[in-house]
Amino acid sequence: MNAEKNTEEQIIEAAKKIFTKKGLAGARMQDIADEAGINKAMLHYYYRSKDKLFEIVFNEAINKVMTNLNTILAAKMPFPEKIKAIIENYITALTANPQLPLFVLHEITQNPEMFIRELKARVGFPNVAAFMREIVEEGEKGTIRKISPVQLVMNILSMSVFPFVAKPLFQAVAEIDDVQFRMIMEDRKRVLVEFILAALRP
Amino acid sequence: MNAEKNTEEQIIEAAKKIFTKKGLAGARMQDIADEAGINKAMLHYYYRSKDKLFEIVFNEAINKVMTNLNTILAAKMPFPEKIKAIIENYITALTANPQLPLFVLHEITQNPEMFIRELKARVGFPNVAAFMREIVEEGEKGTIRKISPVQLVMNILSMSVFPFVAKPLFQAVAEIDDVQFRMIMEDRKRVLVEFILAALRP
């Protein structure tokens, strides 16, 4: 309902909100129109079809997630600090946008082709290979315990992202509200770094 | 298409498959009928509505996931072995059913009320409180490093479940097929236990 912005932007904003909440199949064009404070016909006027509108929102989400990660992975800094940076970056970004990962993962599963297309559009997108080489090197230098780089990457990613994917489940089981969840996630930045570095002690 | 089983069972079987794959909003009654090798009208004859059918499938999924975990959490065994049991149990179960967690998490997010209703129906369902007490005790005994029990539970769960939630993403980025993924998950049982126990060394 941002009366300041132009219609195109308003629509994208509204579409983001509805699609991330309901998914492609669950979202209604009427919902998006209502959220944007405009008429349903306008959506088609500007973006032709539901699928086209979705693709824009989805690709934007992918790029947002990936670009962030990529810059850190490529950065030159000592290994433990890099781990710290990755974790803090993820948790901060996802605290601001908790529904994003579940949305992305669900839609990738529903339609892997669209994701792969977008992956290939951005050349050499996830710069994870270099980071994995770093893990092997550190292991050989003896700075950290030797560990399969694929598994370590999975561990770091899992522990950073999964709590947000499982947020409603955690909240129901542990009976905690949004404020408490935020606090746990804030605390988690420190805990996770400690945990991972402890696991990697030679 | 199990010609042996009775129609009720065939329908549930088919509904499981389609719902876990497409979600509630994405699934079509026609798909389920086709999968079961029967007519669309039969679905309504046996289960009245799409929502009713879905609720049965969903609750069965919840119970399957929970019951398994609960028995292990309640079991009496040394702490490190319990961790091993939890991880191996999860990874084995999810290897046989990789789409289950994403389905459950997505639908909980769409409709938390249904999940909470089912949670309350099973009394004292997730027996996680006892396990968290165990974590604190072990920390005070000095057998493991002191750590917030909530955070440790999140870590264990995240690392066990998330790879399956993110399976299509991993496969696309790392360009691996189903066989390779299975191997990595099989290997992961050992790696994870090592990783966690290493992180918990006092």
Add this chain to the structure above:
DNA sequence: GTCTATAGCTGGATAGAC
């Protein structure tokens, strides 16, 4: 119990006035 046919509605998309 099982099928065909169809009612009834929802929701994406378009026509056309302004």
Add this chain to the structure above:
DNA sequence: GTCTATCCAGCTATAGAC
């Protein structure tokens, strides 16, 4: 560019024959 009215496909659900 924006709105109202409307079309039409696709879907859930039911009626009714067998």
